[in-house]
Amino acid sequence: MPYTAEPWRIKVVEPIRIPTREERERAILTAGYNVSLLRSDEVYIDLYTDSGTNAMSDRQWAGMMIGDEAYAGSSSFYRLEAAVQRYYGYPHVIPVHQGRGAENILSRCLVRPGSHIPGNMYFTTTRAHQELNGGSFHDVIVSRAHDPSSEHPFKGDVDLDALERLIHKVGADTIPYVSVAATVNMAGGQPISMANLTALRELTAQHRIPVILDAARAVENAWFIQQHEPDWGEHSVAEILWQMCALTDGACMSAKKDSYANIGGWLAVRDPGLAEQARNLVVVYEGLHTYGGMAGRDMEAVARGIEESVQEDNIRARIQQVAYLGERLIQAGVPVVRPIGGHAVCLDAAAIMPAVPRDQFPAQTLAAALYLDSGTRGAERGVVSAGRDPVTGENRHPRLELVRLAIPRRVYTRSHLDVVADSVIRTAQHCQAVTTGLSFTHEPATLRFFQARFAPVPAGSADGVSGPYTALTAAQKG
Template identity: 40%
Template sequence: MTIKFYSGETIPLEMHKVRIVQKLNLPPVEERVKAMKEAGYNTFLLKNEDVYMDMLTDSGVNAMSDRQQAAMLEADDSYAGSATFTKLESKVQEIFGTKYFLPTHQGRACENIISQVYVKPDTTVPMNYHFTTSKVHVTLNGGAVEEVFKDEALNLVSEDPFKGDMDIEKLTTLIEERGADKIAFIRVESGTNLIGGQPHSLENLKQVRAVCNKYNLKLVYDISLLADNLHFIKEREESCKDKSIREITRELADQADILYFSARKLGFARGGGICTNSEEDYLLMREYITLYEGFLTYGGMSVREMEAITVGLEETMDEQYISQGPQFIAYMSEELQKKGVPVVTPAGGLGCHIDASRFLPHVPQTAYPAGALAAAIYIASGARGMERGTMSEQRAENGNETLSHMELVRMAMPRRVFTLSQVKYAVDRIAWLYDNRELIGGMAFVEEPSVLRFFFGKLDAVTDWPEQLAAKFREDFGDSL
């Protein structure tokens, strides 16, 4: 919850107490430059021992509750017929109202299976916005992704509460032009990752459902970031203010033919799954679970993780529980704005998103400004964020660079992990970096994989700007880390 101090300041208040701690390390700035070089200026390749605040992602790094930890001790360890799986399956059925549940080891496994079953060569998958792995799985199976977001989605400074909504007119036009038989399915992502964690509304999802009904198409709903989206629907959508989180969840789930999620995000453990009420869809996907993931009652997950997910899904129905992430993200975004740092507004879910295009207007997109800014933030603070820009795209077939719609650095906010003082530290160092932004230059690939290059590609700074930045840091902060 947020609370107002006597001084007039409003801050997010941690609604938990810390019972287990992990020691952190903050290397000196010179060591951070060295670590960044060794990682090929790719924050994914940094060693965690060299990172002070790991804000790369909220995937699989959220702190579990005491109830989740306790549940892991009750796990029924069995290859087939595990009582633990039955417990998870029952919780999924209770919350989402779906009859069938297929377990997987994480969200991209769901994408792989759904794409293999439904995506055929020369078919199209309309999306409110793509995610990196969701797009690759579609294209690997011969399909194409078409984004049908509304125009406001790309407006980084906005007051639109639901920039993740799909443009219904554009969607209808696309279906008419391609032909319904050429649409593999329609995918809606809850909490659009690549445009700042922006939510969609319940009303918009209902409108997408109506289009699916009209053209006899499947609606596939990625609910990995559902927790944040539920908070925003409850807070921002007038028709939902008096509804419980559980009621909103069921109404959302009722719109989809197939739901899938990464439990590294939804449920705060490690795993995933596909949910449906269609026996036909269930049977089409079932064999792929045993082929790629494991038997139908574990799907690549440990039973301990399944116990934790069961509790985590129930905790996601707690309004206070799911509000803390968005509230801490909003606080960080607002504090950066006060210091002139350009961020995506309104603040979305998953993390605070910094606009690298406005932060580094002197760095062209072909020199990967978001990647350069992520590297610079690590050098200045020891905090590891993630590039969400052109580096996260893949080149066209002719080798030309695919420029992204946005150049963002995501400073993820894992749930119940950081204290407010740590968030304030990150804000301070990013604000210092913004005041010295002219020192930051671009980057170029030296090792460039053809697919998902942002995961393990390596780059180099085009000048000695990292050393110049470190020298300025030492000049301003002295012996301070």
């Protein structure tokens, strides 16, 4: 893919520094080998997430100056509402502080003990809210999504046969909605096709089951449809986004992703009864239904970010930057999820560290090793993120064991990505020799990947290596 010049110029810069090797060693030890617990000033290039870490435009910053901070009836809310209605098409818009606020409200409205919620691969907070309200998540994504080497362009598609079998097994009345992510974060930012979404809508309509979209990166999904799906190449990204949403009954949105904002989100639905129920709950958990946990200035930033997100040059530059990093790693032979997704490059930790047992967390180990090498922070998306089975208490073993390098929008230059690529290539080479990983020293009950702590598992090899980081350091110094 050609890498064209970015459709913006730099007006303000934020200084960053490179922590020394000694500083990084102290930092990762203090953080219990969990990059989630690193301080931001201990990180050089931060690819932990693309959520809320984007650079806002001059129009967004200007909009924040006119934010209406009225407690009730903020005019900023009505501008946000109009932007959602125009570009996403949902009539009822309930603001929340961020995407998981929408997940909480939706789950409290629809999920009950014994509910079954199918979806195209889980996301951590989405499933947590479903389970906390008594539901069970069922993965109905196509099998190719679990194969990191598959080049299928729409690995986010729903396996319609698997969904139909689930409906017949548990009964349509136990399924409050089908959860559809576009794109699929845990699969590496893989999109769902318009054809599959259309067929899903037809199937669920037969059983009167709503479809709820995770729209955090739906603009990126629309771009992939435009580029790779027949009959959609002549449509604008904005038109495709509208049509995607038209096939669903509502959406949870983290405006910290596609909308370039640092905070904010919304829940939007078509059913006025559900909207009324959600508005009542948002008052309890978020704030009044005309601010929902956001300041007026944040709603102004989100409204403008929605408009900017569907501009063709903006989304093209976004996808090209992610693809550039991915192609550099592919050319160097680093195992990554293919094809490259919309928001991140995902390293196949199981292939990079084949000798590390899954219950010693290869992705967690690789993320810490990458930080030690260059100060680059990624995010574990494997066994640690998957959590434990609530019945057996055993670690869940997702088929993908990944380190996600999520690229914030409009933040880093190509030079930064070259530093990351060089570090990943170097770290992947060293980690081939690592035979042990990490074990828990502290394990939270919920969403453990955020606050867990670990220690290296001593290796029992005859060469006397005491753990993965000793082995890595020795390889680097050698």
